[in-house]
Amino acid sequence: MKIGCWKCGERMPAVAFLTNVDVDEDVESELCVLSDVVTLPKDVIDYVQKRVPTFQLKYSKTTQSKYYANTCPSCGVLSGDFFLHSEPGDPFFPTSEIEAAQLFLTEIPLSRPVCIEAGFHVGTGELILECAKRIA
Ligand SMILES: [Zn+2]
Numbered sequence: 001m002k003i004g005c006w007k008c009g010e011r012m013p014a015v016a017f018l019t020n021v022d023v024d025e026d027v028e029s030e031l032c033v034l035s036d037v038v039t040l041p042k043d044v045i046d047y048v049q050k051r052v053p054t055f056q057l058k059y060s061k062t063t064q065s066k067y068y069a070n071t072c073p074s075c076g077v078l079s080g081d082f083f084l085h086s087e088p089g090d091p092f093f094p095t096s097e098i099e100a101a102q103l104f105l106t107e108i109p110l111s112r113p114v115c116i117e118a119g120f121h122v123g124t125g126e127l128i129l130e131c132a133k134r135i136a
Pocket residue numbers: 005006007008009010072073074075076077
């Protein structure tokens with residue numbers, strides 16, 4: 001989706017991942033939204049960066065760590081995942097069909113399960129899957 005850069009106000013794309021996660025071997029996999037992504041397989045990075053080159057591995061002062069973050073194409077400042085994921089109503093934490101419909105969804109073609117180091121939250125995935133606009 002497009003958000004406004006908190007620093008300069010420029011409209012910028014923001015990316016998040018929606019995926020099934022095997023949280024625990026004994027539990028069925030859950031539909032999760034990933035945040036604070038630390039590692040990604042190269043083909044996934046390539047797929048995303050081809051479309052959104054401003055999605056980059058960056059050092060965050062907030063978390064004092066590096067993760068794949070959305071950066072502003074104009075001023076280069078990072079829009080932290082904390083502000084995109086944490087509170088109900090945040091861009092990647094929709095609480096209604098209207099909010100979820102602001103999101104765009106594309107499927108990354110992968111032929112295998114991948115290992116990703118990241119945080120995740122559950123509960124909004126179904127809503128996003130149902131309401132987000134599909135793009136190629
Ligand atoms: Zn900016």
